[in-house]
Amino acid sequence: MKDRVLSGIPVHPAGLVLAAAYAIACVSSRQYSLDQFFLPAGIRVAALLIVPPRLWAYVLLGEFSYFAYLRIPTIERYGLEWAILASTLLMPMAMLVVHLHLRKAISEAATGLWLLSLSVSTALAVTSINLSLSRLLWPNPPPDTLLEAAERVVFGHFAAIITLAPLALLWARRRSAPPWHKKLRIPSLVAIALMLALGLCMQLIPTAAHSTRTHVVLLAALPAIALAFMHGWRGAAIAIPLLNLPLHLATPSTGLPASFDLGTFATQQNMAVMSVALLALGSSISYHHQRARSRSLAEETTLRLARSSHQTSERELRDRAIHLKHLGEGMDSSLDEMVSWLKSQGHHAVANSLQHASSVHSRLFREQASLVYPTGLEQVGLYIALQGGGAYEIWSNTHRVTQPRLTGNPCMLNVDLQLAMYRTLIEAVSLLLELESGQVCVAARCGNSGSRRGIVVVVSLLDRRCVLSTRTTQQAVERLAGRILAYGGSVHCRSNRLRLVLHEPSTQLQSAIIQPD
Template sequence: MKDGSRRNVWLRHGAIALAYALGYVLLRQVSWSHWVLFSGYRLAVLLLVPYRYWPALVVGELGPVAYVSFSCIETFGWVWSSLMLVPPIALAMPVVRACRDRLNMIPARGPVRMGAVLICTLAVSALWTFMNMAALSVAKAPSGFPPINYSVEAARWFIGNYLGILTLVPLVLMVWEGRAKRAASWRMGLERALRGRLAIEVAAFVVPALALLVWIGLEASGEGSRQVARMLMFLPVVWLALRHGWHGAAIGGTVASVAVVLTMPELYDTSTLQAEVFVAFAATSMLLFGSRIAVLHQQKGQGSELAGRSLDLARRIQAQCEAQLRQTSVGIELISETIHATEELMFERLRQTRVTVDPREFRRRTTVTREQLFQLADGLNPVTLREHGLVAALRRGGIARALNTQRIGYWCAARGGIDQLSSPVQLALHRLVSEAITYLCSIHSVGDLTVRLRSGRHAGRRWAVVRIDALFSADPGLRVRGGPLLHRLAATGLGIDAIRDRAALYEGTVKVHASAHGECISAMVYDDEARSKEWAVPVDSTTPELFSFR
């Protein structure tokens, strides 16, 4: 009986070692220094496999690394071969165990602690990069081999390990966390997940958008256009994180990292490495932002001091996200100016070579293209708001243009020193108005809209009230149904609950009530000017830089 039980234990360990080695070998075939996908597989296994099976994982990885070590011993020398015999998974085990035990990274009950996961990710990425650099420093270089730039190689390995982990680990943890919420059968749970809003949005919007950006990156003639297409790939990560928390950021980060890798023109491409740094930074920020929002919901009702600190952190993270959107908006404006200059040069050459050609149709099409680029930039971060303030942005910005194209009457009235509000609060009010208008126009046929703003000061704090009055119409042609306004106003379209959540970041409340001939949404927020300056993030500070190692 004991022999049979012992035999079953050895069989389980052997099966785990064999399965891990097989997955390691398969993922190694699609990994390189820019994108070390098997690093994510290695860490995901360490996070979820019980400690008693860890020796089997070491044995499973020892086989592939020993094969590489002995097959290249004559090329790189016995010192390099000796270092390569050390399984990297064994070096990461103390770090992962410390994070699992001391930081309670993956609790048995409750949500995954994404902050601890990212700390563990940074630690093991640095550890594995150091190990690779140590082996590279003692490798015997072949004759005629060019000098090695260790800073560049270290940056490649670190970003490759980090992005490879971000590609797999959050996705695996999302599936693991949702196992208790699903039905008894995995088949029913999978069907429910595929029918959920997150899966539908990824399939209907995110994947096509990234496929278009990949096509632009592959077909672009200039490196600048290709780099812009790669930088724009982080936008789906932001959009999914704002709609679905860190679960959306996990899926968006995975798809965006795959899309960036698909645009690599060659194995060691510096521009691709820069885009990967940007995507990794965006994915990290969105994972933190999404997990923090979930923590805020759980900690609601606890001590006011703890809630206040958490709220400040959420505001700072939101300010970082808005700064990223602003940076992208400015980049799109610069691209629009470049396109306009190119068009003028093209028309001038066309007039010189073909005098009889009528350029009016070309100008109409190029004007439409520039208008679409402006709408995209204005939706991400309103241009008029940056230059002239909230009142001017609401009166003649993107909201007014969008409603005018839908034949909806619109007016904005303000009093009480709205321009004295801090920039983050003005931007938050603009987002609230965009969400409220999108919500009202998607559920009713709206004929006229009026936005009223009022601000004042009480007990040393400035407050602001915004009220959106919708006058319903009997004309069914005015029913927008949300789609066009969602794209033009960069609204999430999540309804009144999303409006309340956004107002709650500034200790605000939202009320919805029926009026004589329509519906009214009012929101009140508070502005702490001292803290608002701390939340603001300069655009330059959000620009990622390559890691340098000395």
């Protein structure tokens, strides 16, 4: 069995290891802590963020062990009441603050504000209990005033929490967060390496050279800002420890629990402000990135649904056109039989008249059926289907559409794309014939640009001095853009022409594709 039962309470061995690790971490970090940067406070909040609430009891056990190690030897000096209360109230207060913050879902936009609120609230709550108990229960209260002590201790707790809490939250949300940008891996590693190098320089600077250390800290802020720009609040969560911890390790310490260095205190205050600014900047970048990503996904979904709707309509029209084709073939067969019977009865004049009328109406019927769906497009491609269909016959009858200039091989494009351009081209020509005067030219070219494949169609007025009216431009956008945009294309209205661009959905066709003259 994984669990052992002691006194009716289930005990997890992993939980005991967690408690021991927490106690050791707090005891070890306390040896390197100052009042102005108290690492155990940051470890306390970081542990509560990383460990799930069901295991918080073991973190509390580790806290009790840590304080037992520290304060049992001080009972005679400070009193049993203080040793017990000051050891048992701090972690429950921190748990309460973290629990109240965790109850509210964290969005990318609110991460920085959430962490700032958590850091300030925990620092104030824990410090107020700690200082109040020392003033009330110590036989000899500390000589400094409560306000002076609170300034140092609250700032020290806040500085440690704001350093470790973002990193802990980043680890806790590692599975739910979006993936890291692979393209930014090398710049990120360069920024981290630069910050580590500057952190090492801080350790080599003489203790009294506060001005030089401040300049190095400011230099380290530049790659920290770069990380925030590249990765949002997650970049800030990595950058803040790389800024604050080297400065803390380079701060002179007396080795006493209440060690304080006034020369570095101003720099650490600036670093705290910079940490808050980095979190705010990173959260804002993450928020806008998330909004842009959501908008992009919504647009992709909308375009996919639009394409699916067009494809469904085309399938229905295809079935209808096939049915009309069968009806036409049946009527042709019946009329041929009638013509043969009339000829066999000697009515040759009536038979020839009926045969002529049958051929004319059969041709018209096929042209109208091709307008419903160009079935020949699937076998011979867009260009031949366009020239042999009913649309081209209608254009010819207007005597306003010049001979189309069609170049390239449209068969290299998929059928859906050819159908979309077929429908859009017919609509564009009809639009110019309806709203403009003069001759209309049609030019199309299929081409490749690298790995990109697509087609560009230009429908223009023959007279280059003419300019499309505002009404025509508005109607073109309203009537043509829907189908074109659904396939990732574009519609451009310039001077006397409409320019339609379509490309394969899996490619990114830019304006570099070959354009008709």
